[in-house]
Each structure stands twice: as structure tokens, then as C-alpha cells.
Amino acid sequence: MEKENVTIYDVAREAGVSMATVSRVVNGNSNVKQATKDKVLAVIDRLDYRPNAVARGLASKKTTTVGVIIPDVTDMFFSELARGVDDVASMYHYNIILANSDDSGTKELQVLENLLAKQVDGIVYMGNGLREQLRNQFSHSNVPIVLAGGVDEVNQIPTVNIDYTAATKDAVTKLIKNGHTQIAFIPGNMQQAINQKYRLRGYQEALEEAGIAFDETMVFDAQYTYNAGFELANELYATTATAAFVGADELAAGILNGLTDRGVNVPEDFEIITAINTKLTQITRPQLSSISIPMYDMGAVAMRMLTKLMDKENIENGHLSLPYGIISRQTTR
Amino acid sequence: MEKENVTIYDVAREAGVSMATVSRVVNGNSNVKQATKDKVLAVIDRLDYRPNAVARGLASKKTTTVGVIIPDVTDMFFSELARGVDDVASMYHYNIILANSDDSGTKELQVLENLLAKQVDGIVYMGNGLREQLRNQFSHSNVPIVLAGGVDEVNQIPTVNIDYTAATKDAVTKLIKNGHTQIAFIPGNMQQAINQKYRLRGYQEALEEAGIAFDETMVFDAQYTYNAGFELANELYATTATAAFVGADELAAGILNGLTDRGVNVPEDFEIITAINTKLTQITRPQLSSISIPMYDMGAVAMRMLTKLMDKENIENGHLSLPYGIISRQTTR
């Protein structure tokens, strides 16, 4: 019952060859006579030999595993990215160590430490922004890193994103074209660079182009939760806003339902456009109009990029912007 | 810039002790004089030494990483479980290798192979049921395994679940009490043991207790998707059913919206109760009544159980049933 671990040495003995030869056939090395190769393969099969990846990792200094730092797997946006990462990873025979960071600086550092200790060959970092301290750690290590769905303010590290500024501008412009001048800007956490810098700029550019003055009271800070949105709806109700750009679907769903509960008709009295396009957009009633972000692809592309980096290939462009779209559903006219 | 990897040997030399001593302080071993301990710690700090977990794994035969086989991280139910698993794992200083299986038999086997090659100390398996072949592989390996949110028909492997039969029975009974006799049973994929055996039994028991004859035409097979539900709504509309038990929230949301679009009033004309209680239940309008499952806890408890197994502690009860509840929202009267 207790199958003792069979090692490369056992295989070698049984096959009457040296372990070097076994290693060669296991690793698909060219220079092995077909006959001995077959012989070895047969023994491997018979003994049910499975190469020990840990030993292999120690000897070869490659673990074929990559670390994935994610704020929270239960977040629909990030889990979709993670799926893209894993699919491409397994395509290239890598495994992923997934570590939740809760977007907390200290947790991230600790997680990174673990990952490096485990000798991961590369790291995919997800987060709403890259903190100073973490960026330092990254640059101190020799492991390649790619950011997926997050921005690096100093553009030091390869990233895969969409053009958040342009997307936000497009979305807001759409609202403006529908006749709105009082447009609430509710991107989520305003501390995050992605909101504070990129999205806000897009919002402002859209206003400017339309000759609408920027009004600070139209900017709202919020948690990325349904309840935060639901409560924010009351606040919103008391303003002169007639439309809103919202940075996340759950938040938008909360706002939508909160507004609806107060008797506001969406989109007749109030229009909403959200920024992510998760499944939620189809489930709310009315359905949420949204910027469509290729989440899965962002993860997949980031991982693909990482494989190149790990192979020491040159990356032509380290800052990819994937295409996005705008999907009109029922919360816009 | 290129920091050569500092090894335990470097630390030993710098501190003027043997590597064994360094190993001792790194591993918090008792028998080290405080003075030398401090000395070593200082050097470790100065050299920025980080133990190589791969080497450690090879020498100690423990990798402090566990494998997590998950159908799909983007599934709200499973990602919630995964979060529970990861939190407890990191609490016990384990990392998790997450691998998506798409609930596919061949992928699962392949993933398991990888995990075992990587010498994981344990495995948390998530899935809607445990396939014969996989169970065999499990029992052939010496790695402890626990199922989270999935059933093992032969109760061979430790599991953490809720009592699906009882929960379904409660939910259906609630519907019956509200006056329904034509209750659709839409658990999702009827091939899965969890539906075919456990939930179906609960449904039947509830009917039986109420003296209602089981009607096969009230049983519907469906994919776990919003669209499947949306389309099923039409089918449902054509039957005499006046209420439904649904096995998953997305599916339920689809049914709800589909019915609503056809002019059916929920809950006045039709009641729905769903089986998971993800965030979706609060987002739909009307909000979905639901069985509440402690997803996060299931993952957490499963992982905690696994730590015990990995420590070779005895498990009193290998088949845990966590408490569940029924939350009445707006799709039931």
C-alpha cells in the first residue's frame, strides 16, 4: 500500500543504465539511442516513476512555478484575471502559487518574501497600484515580474492594462452626449493611483472637451462594495447629479438599486455607466451599461509576457494596453 | 545590483559558526546559546539571507505548500472556498498551489500529477463530486486530502460540507408551506452526485412528508449559468410549476429575470429559492431567498483539517457538516 518513492536511481538500476541517461530521457534530451530510450521509458512506466520537482528545482534552479499576488480571489475582476493567468501558465507547464494580499502593503511584502523563498521563477502582481516599498523589493530581486490590471506610476515594471484614462473619457463623453452636465465621478477608492491619476484625468478631459467646468463636489470616494453603493445612492440623490461614472460593478449595482428604491428611474432620470463588465452587468435590472475590459485576456497576456521574461527573451513593449469597448445596456439611454 | 544568492553557508562563515547552528536558529531550534543566536541573527539580517525553501523541502521532505484543485476560480462559490483555504493556510505558514480543473476528469488527473510531482504536503479538492479514477489516485498517494464543498459517495475521504439533503428539504418544505404543490427542482447538473443523490433526496423527502407525489417532469437539468437559467425560464413558463428550488445563484438569477421578463410576478405568481447565497442574492431584484452556506468557513475548516492530517494528528470526525440557514428575501412570500 505504502508505495516507497521511486527515484531516478531506481529506474536507472532497473533499466541497467546510469541515472544520467534516465535524466536525459525524462527531460527529452536529444542524445539518447532510441533503444535505450524505449527501455527506460518502459521501466518508468512499470515503476510508476514520477520525477521529484523539488529535487529538480534545486538542481536546475528552476521551479516551473510562478507566484500570483492577488488582492482577493473572491473579487470578480481579479479572479477572472487569475483564471487567465492560470490557463496560460499551465499551457507552458507552470503552476501558480496564489496568495491573497487584501491589497495591504504589509501583507504584500510578506507574501513576496514567501514567494521568493519558494524560488518562484516569476511573479504576476495584481493590485490597484504598486506601492513604493514593494517596487523596491521587486527591483532588488532577480525574478521577473509583470503587473496585471494595475498601474506602475513610474513605468518601471512591465504591465498589462487597458487605457483607463481613455476608457473613462469615452464613458463620460457618452454621458455628456446624452445631455448630462452634472456627472458624478465614483471610481472607488480615490487613494489608488488608477483612480486618482488615470480615471480622474479621463473624466476631466471629457468635461473639458465639452466645456463643462470640473466640480469637485461631483467626485465621490467609496469602497468597492455593494453596500457602499447602496448607501451612496442616498447621498447622490441629494445632489444635482443626473448621471454617474462608477469604477466597479458591485458598487454600481448598489448605487443602481439604491436609487431605484428611492423611486429614481434609471435611465430616464439618472444614467449610470460602470467600468468593468463582469457578469453582474447582465444580472441587475436594468442591466448596467459598461466599459468592457478583457479581464481574462489581461491575465493571459500578462502570463504570456512573463514566460518570455523568464526565458530571457526580449520584450518589445513592456507596457501593453489591450483594447476595451463600451457596451450600452439599460442604464444609459 | 545582481545580488548573488546568499546561502546558509555564507551566513555560517560570516558568523563564525557551523551551518548546523545557523540552521538551528533559522528553525527556531531550542538548543542555541542566546549569544550565538544573536550573532547569527545579526549576520542574517546584514546579509539579507533568505532560506531557500526548495532546498529545505528536499532535505526535510516537507514543502509547506498544499495543492488546491478547484473547478474554476471565477465561480463565486469556489473562490469563496478558496479564500477560506488560503487564509487558514497562510495562518499555518503554508502556501497554496491553485489549479483549475474545469471539473474535467482528465484535467483533474493531470493536475493531481503535477501537484504530487511538486511534493505538496496535502491537497484540498473542490468539485461537485469525486470521480472514481481520481479517488483511486488519491488512495494510491500518501498525501493527505480533504474535500471541500464536494461529496465522496463512498465516504472514504475526509470532507467538509453542509447537509445538502436536509438543506434542500428545508427549502422545499418552505415552498410547500407557502401552498405550492408543483415545485420545480432545478439543482443544476443532474449528473453530479451532489444533485442526483443528496439534493434530489431532500426534495423527495419534502414532497413525501407533505403527501405530494413526485413528478419527474418537475425535474430540470441545467448548466450553472445565467443564460441557462434565462432560457429555462421559458420552459418553466410552459409548465404548471408555481415555484422552484434552484441549485445555484447565477442560474436562479437567470430564471428570475427570464420569468420577470415574461411578465411573471415573483414572488406573487412564482416563488424561487436558491441554494448558495452568494452576493448575487442581494443584487437581483427582487432579492433571492436562499439557503445560506458558510462557504468561507467550509474552506477554512477544510484547510484546518488538512493541517491536522499533515501533522498526523487524529481526526475525530472526518465528515464534517457545517450549519446552514435559510434566508428569506423577496423571491419567497
Added chain:
DNA sequence: CTGTTAGCGCCTTCAA
């Protein structure tokens, strides 16, 4: 309390 000495299982020159 500390050092010495074998490995852990595999990869990888270097010779043959």
C-alpha cells in the same frame, strides 16, 4: 550547546 557528516533526488559538465 555546537560541529561534522551524510544524504534528499536530480541536473550537468566532463570524459570516455
Added chain:
DNA sequence: TTGAAGGCGCTAACAG
């Protein structure tokens, strides 16, 4: 085309 031998970085007896 194959084998021998030396690590990879660390743990774990076993001495002292």
C-alpha cells in the same frame, strides 16, 4: 551515445 562525479542549499542524526 553513455557514465561518473560533483554539486544545488538545507536538514538531521550523531558525536563531542
